[in-house]
Amino acid sequence: MRLDRRTVSVSALLIALTALAGVVLYPRLPAKVAIHFSASGTPDNYVSKAVAVTLLPALMLATLCLIEVAMRADPPDDPRTGAVVTVATMALMAAVHGLVLAWNLSYPVPFDLVLLGVAVWTVAVCGYAVRREGLNLG
Template identity: 55%
Template sequence: MLSRRHATISSLGLIAVTAAAGVAVWPRLPAEMVIHFSLAWEPNTYVSKPLAVFLLPAIMLLTLAVLRGGFRVDPPEDPHVASVTTLSTMGLLAALHILVLAWNLGYPIPSDLVTLGILLWAVALVGYVIVRERGSSIS
């Protein structure tokens, strides 16, 4: 199983890859980039390219720190819950950043599939946590 240490190392790797993806496509990105969309999937927040490329990796670092701190203060019954929650959250944020980069590069992003993917991620993670935590408290 995935230890917290491995989850942290893997998460840092995802953050690095996410930042590197933005740097790799930097020359092709517009000076002002969309980073947020309305419920109707209309762009509604634009920021400068440097902010757009590095904001989400910075948010990922902050999220990693908050998750690690939170799990230290209130550890789950099953230690794997912390690892899976951390790594899956980093994976979701990395995927969203790649989708934002793709949108700004002119690739069509199907909003219904993005929404469905986020909902499936949430249901899967919550389901996993419930099953693992109930199993730990029964043992």
Template identity: 60%
Template sequence: MALRLDRYDWLSLALIVATLLSGLALWEQLPAEMAVHFSASGEPDNVTSKPVAVVSLPALMLATMLFIEGAGRIDPPEDPSVLGVVTAATMALMAAVQGLLFAWNLGHEVPFGLFMAGVAVWMVVVVGYTVAREGRAGLA
């Protein structure tokens, strides 16, 4: 069975590659130990080595993309575009998280509350899109 990639798959793969390449481009400026998890107050509570911090999120992005695509093959949505949009939107969110981690580890002030508000908006938009498209497809 041949693997067919649509425009959303290519966009998702481009986001994964861009996330990895951004880490490699910033390699020299990033600290040897990087904060990768933060408390609710925005204070780092977990660190890891630079190689793990740079590579692990793009690897998780790829695994997530494959998982979503596999789930879509098992239980396809009514509207075929939903799966691609949700996958690409998830990759964009994960790339933004990596960007946040890079910014913080490079010493930039990161407004965590604003970032979390953006995540909440992302959730509303992606879930709203999915419900609207699936509802419309279910009526057809």
């Protein structure tokens, strides 16, 4: 099963908007951009701003391609599962990119809420997939 056209279109739009945000904000970013943070919000990995702006959109595109391959190899019983998981994953990655850009532009990013949001996202998306696919995990 392939991802449907609408899912790919929405995912591509999210990738394009993520890339556009980086391009628009590029002049305002510092020469070295923090891209990874400890759980307390302390940056622990920096890259050039060119890498920071292009890395996550490129990873999003690679992830979309990987999901497409996975859907062909082991399609879900309900096609909506693949669509929701794909778009949700692209949205999460876009949000992470936005938060990284915001932090590097000196906007306050509440990392405790970011971690909580990622945890809620994980439970919601995994729970959705398990329920839609009727998986018995017991």
